[in-house]
Amino acid sequence: xxxxxxxxxxxxxxxxxxxxxxxxxxxxxxxxxxxxxxxxxxxxxxxxxxxxxxxxxxxxxxxxxxxxxxxxxxxxxxxxxxxxxxxxxxxxxxxxxxxxxxxxxxxxxxxxxxx
Numbered sequence: 519x520x521x522x523x524x525x526x527x528x529x530x531x532x533x534x535x536x537x538x539x540x541x542x543x544x545x546x547x548x549x550x551x552x553x554x555x556x557x558x559x560x561x562x563x564x565x566x567x568x569x570x571x572x573x574x575x576x577x578x579x580x581x582x583x584x585x586x587x588x589x590x591x592x593x594x595x596x597x598x599x600x601x602x603x604x605x606x607x608x609x610x611x612x613x614x615x616x617x618x619x620x621x622x623x624x625x626x627x628x629x630x631x632x633x
Contacts, residue, residue, distance in 0.1 A: 527562075534569045542574075550585070568602060575607075 529546030532538065536552030547562040553571045558564060560578040570585030580595045581587075584603040591597055591605070596613040599605055604621035614626050 528565060529562075534567070566603070 527547055528549050530544050530548040532548065532550045532552045532554065534551040537555075538552065539555045541557045541559070542548075542554060543559045545561050547565065548558075548560055549565040549567065550558075550570045550572065551567040553573075555573040558572070558574050558576045558578070562578065563580040563582060564576060564578045566572060566581065566583035566585040566587060568584045570583075572585065572587040573589060574587075575589045576587070576591045576593075578591075578593055580593050580597070581591055582598045582600075583605070584600045586604050588606045590608040591611070592609075593611045595611070596615065597605075597609055597611045598615040599620045599622070600617040601619050603617075606621075606623045608624050609626040610629060611626070612629055614628065616622055
């Protein structure tokens with residue numbers, strides 16, 4: 519296992535112009551630059567690029583995004599949103615980092631790592 523959640527390797531890639539509808543389940547990290555509608559599950563980190571459009575509930579170790587996400591996010595570690603990213607939905611995480619200027623419309627629950 520990686521020593522830090524950020525040390526997880528990206529093992530999959532969904533390129534810009536790719537559309538996927540349904541349940542996307544990966545063991546490793548994934549970088550998404552396309553459009554996903556449904557549900558995303560990863561035991562690692564999900565990277566969402568600037569051009570990506572996600573209409574899905576996400577469960578992962580971490581989410582790093584500069585794309586558009588509509589749906590609920592649940593992570594074991596951290597959610598980080600940078601420009602021009604946006605999130606519309608609920609977030610449950612240990613740590614939330616929002617860069618100045620990003621759009622966030624929803625709720626956030628910070629969970630205690632000890633629980």
